[in-house]
Amino acid sequence: MKFSESWLREWVSPNLTTQELEAQVTMAGLEVDAVDPVAAEFSGIVVGQVVTREQHPDADKLSLCQVTDGTENFQIVCGAANVREGLKIPFAKIGAVLPTPDGKGFKIKKAKLRGVESFGMLCAESEMGMAESSDGLMELAADAPVGQDIREYLNLEDTIIEVDLTPNRADCLSVKGLAREVGTLNNIDVKPLNIETMAAQIDDGVAVTLSASDACPKYLGRVVKGVNVSAATPLWMIEKLRRSGIRSIDPIVDVTNYVLLELGQPMHAFDLAKLDGGINVRYATEKEKLALLDGQEVELNTDTLVIADASKPLAIAGVMGGEHSGVTTETQDIFLEVAYFNPVSIAGKARNYGLHTDSSHRFERGVDYRLQNDAIERATQLIVEICGGQVGPVVVSQDDTHMPTEATVELRAQRIIDVLALELPASDIETMLTRLGMQVTANDTGWTVNVPSYRFDISIEADLIEEIARIHGYNNLPVSTPMAALDLQSEPEVETPINTLKQYWVSRGYQEAITYSFVDPKVQKLVDPEIDGLTLANPISADMSVMRSTLWVGLIKAAEHNLKRQQDTVRLFETGLRFVPKDGELIQEPMMSGLICGSRIAKGWTNDSEKVDFYDLKGDIEAMLAVNGGVTYRFEAGEHPALHPGQCAAIYQGDKQVGLMGALHPVLQKQLGIKTPLFVFELLLDDITQGQLPEFGSVSKFPEVSRDLAFVLEETTQWSQVEQAIRNKAGNCLKNVTLFDVYRGQGIENGRKSLALGLTWQDPSRTLNDEEITSWVDAIVTELAEGLGAQLRG
Known part of the structure; x- marks a missing residue:
């Protein structure tokens, strides 16, 4: 928010220089972004x-x-x-x-x-x-x-101060709110604003219906007839608006903007002659349209709250008025409106239409629900002073069942000491809270504090303690070293730390990525079409509106970003949560995902230019899983809509599927505009970090015995089936099984393949004899022939 220092000092003027005031406000949590002179030097x-x-x-x-x-x-x-x-x-x-x-x-x-x-x-x-x-x-x-x-x-020896407020401090989005803060920080009184109640001179009014009282429980309106819109806005008002970053338009609009800046209450004025019947605060209907004050016509969503008359919408509630009902130079009578909107009903609505206004900025964060009467009286007073006119009565429509209630918080004196390591006099604490607008009543343990209607951010004891620390000054709090008994924690041997797995991926040339948990719903639907992701109620933007059901969405977008910038080789991994709606609940699972594409080895005159393939990624995953010692994993052919049907593997730990890997489907790559083949994987993090307790085994001093065999099998037979059959019949002295050749071609029938493998046996206590090895080989040949239809190749 921008405001001029001289305007603030009209309300409260501490004995501080501009620089001291800036530092004080910043240290109180209201960060000053810029301090600029009102005019250049001349x-x-x-x-x-x-x-x-x-x-x-x-x-x-x-x-x-x-x-x-x-x-x-x-x-x-x-x-x-x-x-x-x-x-x-x-x-x-x-x-x-x-x-x-x-x-x-x-x-x-x-x-x-x-x-x-x-x-x-x-x-x-x-x-x-x-x-x-x-x-x-x-x-x-x-x-x-x-x-x-x-x-x-023009009082140009002045400065414009811009304050960057956090979303919880909507109470400071006005000069009045900032003055209250400065007055509290300096323990001085704030000059009260004299708001007179304007007596009704005419009986004219507009009936108001609250059809959506859950979103708008309070609405005030007043007719002012015979205004002179051609009157000149006073220079003092124009200057205050200009120094707050708002351009003067006409006296009616200027007054509503002035009250918004002064008190923090957005307002709007309609041309009374353009209203058809009474006012109805309702939700928009299907395909209803509205031409806005900025000239654009929008089709309203059905969850958008509108201010309407009997025949048409007049404004998007809390955001912007309509073009055809606004005040013009021909306007003679106006209907002045002011309302309290539930912040949830306004949040995100402006962004849905590509808008961001001073009104929506305030209503989204919360406006004081007791401020509306003062605002309409103040605006009426200024309009009559500048434009003249006859004032009608204030028409109030209110649904108490949906109005907020003021919070009451218990504050303990001992808790303040425990948290801040500081014991303040009770009178100081009461003064701080009272100057912030709170009603403080002492009790046996501390105070009962009634929170004012403009402080939506205060609801628990910790909030009040933070206010005390802020007003006392963070830099005035004592420095104390917390003391606690720290017992040595045991580290389970069966659990592999996540950082160990991360270091593994880094050692293989991967880089850790951190992507958003909310993603583009269109991309998510392409990557994971079988799951309807959870849609956010208040997204940052339209392309970040769904919680990810797989980490692949973010990694693929990151790879695409790099590939478009001539980074041809990409190796990324990420750990994080995926969010899967299931049976009315949101399942949050920690995952480890990764992606590779591009060259297998960095470019160089001694290196070839081969591209990575399915087996490069499979080898990296197998090596990573081996870090978690004692647990056996297997890879089987799998399926996923986002993966190539012939290059997709499911990863199992026992009978449980713990992951998936494969090449991105060519059709999906085309839809995403990616030309380089991508290979991805995703693993359940909790499962791959759980291992087995390691056991010591002696190193055998007896020689190994090796045999090489080759089998002809059906093309569809998987290596995991062959390996499992061999281990079932090879005896307990089998040390290793290695596939070293796959052959298809001359001498092998179509639809079949030859697998050449090496078997190694070793006993820790003796030398194995030929009879034992032969019996194991015969058992393996029989098992493969009967179970998989394999033929021993001579």
């Missing part, structure tokens, strides 16, 4: 008045003016379209220095324009460094004192 500009204005004799677009500074007249040649007799404007006399981008300044000298001498310059806001651009001369109020220095008249 000198020699005074309030001037155009005495006469004539056409330049030799130029159609130039005027020849006589301008007075209160003591004498000066001839000025001016090209502004809005210059006219009697106008009061900033007048830069000869010798004045105007600001320039390079900081050196531009000195005004006597000049000759189209043969006519000019003794000074009439200025626009941009020429004084008060705006980026200007449409014409800056027009001053009719009562501006001619000859007074413009910096003094």
Whole structure:
């Protein structure tokens, strides 16, 4: 939020410099992002008045003016379209220095324009460094004192302070709220705002119906007839709006914006003549449309709250008004509205339409539900002062069943000492909380605190203790070292630490990725079409609106990002949760996923340019699983919609499937616009970190015995089936089984393949004899022949 320091000091003015005030506010948790001067440095500009204005004799677009500074007249040649007799404007006399981008300044000298001498310059806001651009001369109020220095008249020795508020501090999205904070921090009183109740002069009113009282439990409206929209907004209001980053539009809109900044309550004014019947606060209907004030027409969602009349929507509630019901220069009667909206009903609605307004910014965070009456009275008071008009009664519609209630929190004195390591006098604590607007009642253990309606963020004791620490000053809290008994924790030998697995992947050339848990629903549906992901109620954006059901979505997007930037070789892994809706519950499972693509070995004159394939990733996974000693895993042909049907393997630990790996389906790659083949895996983290207690085994001093065999089998036979059959019949002295060749071609029938494998036996206590080896080989040959139809190849 932006505000001018002088406006804040109208409410509360501590004996602090700008820099000290900035530091104090920041240390209190309201971080100051920027402090900028209201206007650039310039000198020699005074309030001037155009005495006469004539056409330049030799130029159609130039005027020849006589301008007075209160003591004498000066001839000025001016090209502004809005210059006219009697106008009061900033007048830069000869010798004045105007600001320039390079900081050196531009000195005004006597000049000759189209043969006519000019003794000074009439200025626009941009020429004084008060705006980026200007449409014409800056027009001053009719009562501006001619000859007074413009910096003094406009109070330009001022600064604009921009505060970056966290979402929980909506109470500070107004000058009143910030003044309350500054007053509390400095233990000084805040000047109260005198808001008069405007007596009704007419009986006119508009009936209000709350059809969606759960979203809008309180709505106030008032008719003001006979307003003069052509009246000039006072310069003091224009300047306060400008210094808060808001452009002046017309006096009605300016007043509503001013009240928004002053009190923190968004408001809106409708042209009464354009309303059809009463007001109805309801949800939009199917395919209902609304032309907004910014010119765009939107089709409203059915969960969007709208302000409507009997025939049409008038505004998106809490976001923006409609174009056709807004105030114009022809407006004579207005309907002024102010409401309290449930923050949940407004949250995210502006983003759905690509909008972000000052109103939605406040309503999403929460507006004081007791503020509406003060706001409508304050706005009415200002409108009548500026535009005139006759005031009707305030029409109040309220559903108490959906109104918030003020929180009551118990605060213990001992708990403050325990948390802050600081014992403050009870009177200091009561003063801090009272200045923040809380009602404090002492009791035996501390205080009972009634939280004000504008502090939505305070609901528990810890919140109050944080407020005390913040107001006392974080830098004033004592430094104390916490003490606690720390017992040595045992580390289970059967569990492999996650960091050990991560270090493994790093050692294999992978890089750890951290991607968002919320993903693009379109990409998720392509990658995991069988699961409907959980949709967020208030997403950051439309392409981050669903909780991921697989970590592949984020990793694939990361790989795509790298491939588009000429990073041809990508190796990524990630650990994190996946979110799977099941039987009305959300299952959150920790996963380890990874992805590879590109070259097998880094480019070099001694290296070939082979690309990674299915077996590169399978080898990496097998080596990683071997880190978790004592547990046997097996790979079997698997299926997944996102994976290539011929290059997909399910990973099992016993009878339980603990993971999946394979090549990304070519159709999916085409849909994602990825040309490089990708290979991915995903494992259940809890299962792959659980191992078995290691046991010591002696190293045999007796020789190994090896046999090489080759079998011809059906093409569809998997190696895991062959390996399991061999281990079942090879005896307990079998040490290793190695597949070292797969052959298809001459001498082998179509649809069959030859597997050549090596078998190694060894006994820790003796030398094995040929008869034993032969019996085991015969048993293996018989088992493979009977079970898998294998033929021993000679």
